[in-house]
Amino acid sequence: MSHAIISGHAYGRRATLELAADTLTWRAQRGAPQVAENIVTTVHDVRDVHWIEQGWSLPGGILAVLGALWIVTEGFLWGAAAIAIGAGLVVHRRLRPRLFLALDLGDRRLVMKVAIASAAPARTLVGRIQRALATGELPATPPALP
Numbered sequence: 173m174s175h176a177i178i179s180g181h182a183y184g185r186r187a188t189l190e191l192a193a194d195t196l197t198w199r200a201q202r203g204a205p206q207v208a209e210n211i212v213t214t215v216h217d218v219r220d221v222h223w224i225e226q227g228w229s230l231p232g233g234i235l236a237v238l239g240a241l242w243i244v245t246e247g248f249l250w251g252a253a254a255i256a257i258g259a260g261l262v263v264h265r266r267l268r269p270r271l272f273l274a275l276d277l278g279d280r281r282l283v284m285k286v287a288i289a290s291a292a293p294a295r296t297l298v299g300r301i302q303r304a305l306a307t308g309e310l311p312a313t314p315p316a317l318p
């Protein structure tokens with residue numbers, strides 16, 4: 173992966189993680205008075221990485237189970253409606269999962285809700301970081317700061 177941009181949200185606002193070779197550039201804004209957060213590091217400085225794909229809807233599952241209970245105890249109409257809504261929520265979440273990328277840099281943790289369009293480069297980045305962590309790989313040259 174030579175160059176890619178992972179976009180999404182962090183701190184409830186738009187954020188990006190730019191990848192250029194092994195250099196990572198995090199750009200986000202946080203706080204009530206918006207403070208720019210610009211962090212430049214390398215894949216070798218990341219101590220841990222997590223990729224989370226939430227493809228299940230807990231509220232949808234609970235609503236479907238409640239619907240089944242309502243069918244048994246109260247009647248078919250409300251139970252069937254609850255099952256249908258619950259199933260709709262589950263299908264929606266399966267088709268549009270929530271994607272999270274978390275990078276642990278030691279002194280800080282960067283967490284981004286990744287846009288679906290950026291899922292492929294994010295997965296590639298996670299694989300690259302996990303490979304560097306597993307092999308103990310060191311950078312070939314010190315990173316040049318932008």
